[in-house]
Amino acid sequence: MTLVQMQPRPVIANPVHRTVAEVMDAAGPQVCDDMSVEVALSVMAAARTGRLVVCDQDGQCTGLVTQTELAAVRDSSAYTDRVRLRDILGEHGSFTSLVTTMAEAEHAMRSGRLGALPVVDEHGSALGILALSR
Template sequence: MNTVTTRSLRSARPGHGHTVADAMEPCDYQIADDSTVDRANDVIRSVPVDYLLVRDHDGRCEGLVTRAGLRPFLTRSWYTERTAISSTTHQHGPFARPTMDLALAAITMRIKHLTVWPVVDDDGYTLGVLTSDRATVLLAATPV
């Protein structure tokens, strides 16, 4: 796994404004893509969080599943016991990169209607997440 520090990513584009690395937050909650909807729901309810990052069998980021995205499956109890997260409709890549311009990332998130966007390294491993709220706050604080 690539172990790039946030500090080195922040200096990747000196003088060019904020990057995604400046605004990304850690994401401690992940689930394997072969886990069931029932398991994902248990994790989301117990933590509580609104989303989980989904990782593939190699540990790379595969997507993001939300509480709202699980709701249709939870109405049918036998679905939750047998349906793998990989079989659900959930957010897939492409994902944000840490060196991506933050203003561009915020525009992309607005266009795609994303409130959370996984941030991955060049090998596809999760570094954190970018939330639309955090991007908006950081961009609003930036002098023009």
């Protein structure tokens, strides 16, 4: 008979009680809400990302825009080069905090039909992104 050394399994937090801080991704590029749609699309292309965190003049997170959303705005008949990110944020002004549980965040994202949500600190500064797995 051979002895087998067993390693204890790490204790995994209950998924219901896990917080957003445990699973969020880095925030990535952050841009000001007065940026034009065309410039934002260029920033996305250069950064090779599909989304940008949008902040106001004071550095407070005001939302998130995706490449798909920006392309749709640019391709619409109402588009002009004067359209700024703040003009199109609409419902995407949603965000969550580090202490929000994953269950709460997932519910909010699914009910709001959001694929990603900025994570902010107590001062409203973006810390990361929470994205739903597809």
